[in-house]
Amino acid sequence: MSASKTVLITGASVGIGRATAKLFAERGWNVAATMRRPEESDLAFVSDRIRLYSLDVTDQSSVDIAVARVIADFGAIDVVVNNAGYGLMGPFEAQTDAQIRRQFETNLFGIMNVTRALLPHMRARKQGRIVNVGSAGGRMTLPLYSAYCATKWALDGFSEALWLELRHHNIKVKIIEPGMVKTEFFERRELATKPELTAYDSFVEAVAPNLRAWEETGAEPEVVARSIWRASTSFWPRLRYQPNAKFAVWPRGWIPGHLYVRVIRRLFNAW
16 A cells, blocks of 8 residues: 555544554555544544544535545545444333434434545545454344444445445445443443432343453453554455454354343343
8 A cells, every 4th residue: 555545433432443543644644634623632632644634524614624635735535444433231111212312422423424524525536445344242232232233234334335335436344343442431331320210220230240251351452443444445345343252243143033132141140
């Protein structure tokens, strides 16, 4: 790959996004690292190849302005890594309409906003890659993550359909579906609660420690960043990359559904 290649990364302030920005810069790419509050980030000091841009994926105007600025600064965008997202945790009955809509606005519609803004540019150049960071939670489900998993399952379907319709424009689509990763996910996630709703308390108390324990055994963000790099640069016509997710996702295609559900229930003490 040429050193003049440019990647735009959303949600680059922490975790997977930050690790990806550093990796691409180390390998000679220009990096447009986008985030809602770039003034609070030190990422630009990591490499002179990284520039920070303000971008809120839930605001189409913000997306359009950021994309135009990146193209003006670098001349072109070769790869977009749609990484921005967050997790809403808690019983579905405790989740408000506003919380659920925010979950979808960020994890699904935000990716659609960025993709929509970049497609005319990529079509005009007759090349480009769209790398969507999903989750193993888009191939399996987790207790207490109903809305989150719903967004990731929807993202998986969106990515596969887009993969089919953009091939004749020489635009490749990839989806990254990592298993648990050691990031600030648990600290940054939103917890849905209702003081008057106590029917799920014992279930949450049993399941939450197991979810946290699973996260603590997760991969480092750099593992996912390397998969994003391969998805962005490899010529192999592969749609899905599943770093640290083999044992979580693969059994679903090999054992009966009711047995798979029992495995998940036992894994997280979700009885």
